Amino acid sequence: MACKALRGGGLAAALLLAGHLAQSQSPPTAAVQEPPRAAACMACHGPQGNSQVSSLPSIAGQPQVFIENQLVLIREGLRDVPAMKGLLEGVQDAEIVQLARFFAAQKPLPTAKGPPDEQVYRRGQALAARGLCGSCHLPDFSGRAQIPRLAGQHEEFLLQSLKQFRDHPGPGRDTIMAASLYGFKDGELADMAHFLAHFR
Numbered sequence: 217m218a219c220k221a222l223r224g225g226g227l228a229a230a231l232l233l234a235g236h237l238a239q240s241q242s243p244p245t246a247a248v249q250e251p252p253r254a255a256a257c258m259a260c261h262g263p264q265g266n267s268q269v270s271s272l273p274s275i276a277g278q279p280q281v282f283i284e285n286q287l288v289l290i291r292e293g294l295r296d297v298p299a300m301k302g303l304l305e306g307v308q309d310a311e312i313v314q315l316a317r318f319f320a321a322q323k324p325l326p327t328a329k330g331p332p333d334e335q336v337y338r339r340g341q342a343l344a345a346r347g348l349c350g351s352c353h354l355p356d357f358s359g360r361a362q363i364p365r366l367a368g369q370h371e372e373f374l375l376q377s378l379k380q381f382r383d384h385p386g387p388g389r390d391t392i393m394a395a396s397l398y399g400f401k402d403g404e405l406a407d408m409a410h411f412l413a414h415f416r
């Protein structure tokens with residue numbers, strides 16, 4: 217299991233210099249200095265990385281390795297995020313590590329505007345159990361290493377990213393993650409997004 221989960225990170229990890237990756241294993245601390253470029257990120261991802269826009273992911277408190285991997289994948293065009301491509305062009309790995317360390321150290325704030333619909337929540341919970349989502353994302357969906365936190369993420373972003381993984385994951389995306397959504401219908405992805413966004 218653990219080895220399967222690591223495969224997705226393998227590609228991105230290979231793109232990062234070994235030294236940086238080793239450095240990134242240290243736990244985030246509260247007093248991480250804000251890198252100069254972070255302000256540009258917060259224009260889209262919100263104050264301290266807590267997104268105010270439901271279609272944009274919150275990156276506050278995401279695992280540092282996950283942020284590093286995604287930034288490298290986006291910079292290299294292996295994950296297609298047109299909004300960010302220009303911004304990351306020519307940004308060195310060392311700066312990516314700094315940005316990742318900073319956002320990983322920020323406190324994630326809940327994104328849900330109100331309480332969940334209990335029926336939808338329970339359906340989503342059962343589907344996530346069936347999909348073994350917690351085996352990689354952890355039972356509390358807090359994520360680890362190259363696997364993102366899902367708990368408390370924007371519902372709209374979760375749904376659009378689940379559809380993207382199922383329908384056209386792209387070359388740099390984790391293949392086992394995409395495979396675990398095989399056969400899920402739109403409504404079922406929506407139930408899981410609702411459950412995860414409101415996770416308690």
Ligand code: HEC
Pocket residue numbers: 253254256257258259260261272273274275282283286287297299300303315364376377
């Ligand atoms: C112009 C808006 C914009 C700016 C500026 C921007 N991003 Fe993004 N970012 C996005 C969008 C849009 C996505 C999600 C695309 C998608 O739906 O997959 C994204 C995705 C991400 C992701 C993946 C998150 C996830 O949960 O999948 C990370 C990490 C990230 N951005 C970090 C950064 C950092 C660090 C900066 C500053 C260097 C930055 N972004 C600047 C728009 C932006």
Ligand code: HEC
Pocket residue numbers: 220221224225273343344347348349350351352353362363364365366369374377378388389390392393396397408
């Ligand atoms: C084999 C491990 C594994 C399993 C099982 C798995 N995931 Fe993932 N998931 C990942 C990894 C790794 C990523 C990071 C994306 C990448 O590397 O392409 C990810 C990314 C995601 C994302 C994107 C979040 C973001 O912030 O970008 C969502 C949403 C998600 N998973 C939901 C699920 C759901 C729902 C299930 C169960 C049906 C599931 N995952 C099962 C490993 C897994």
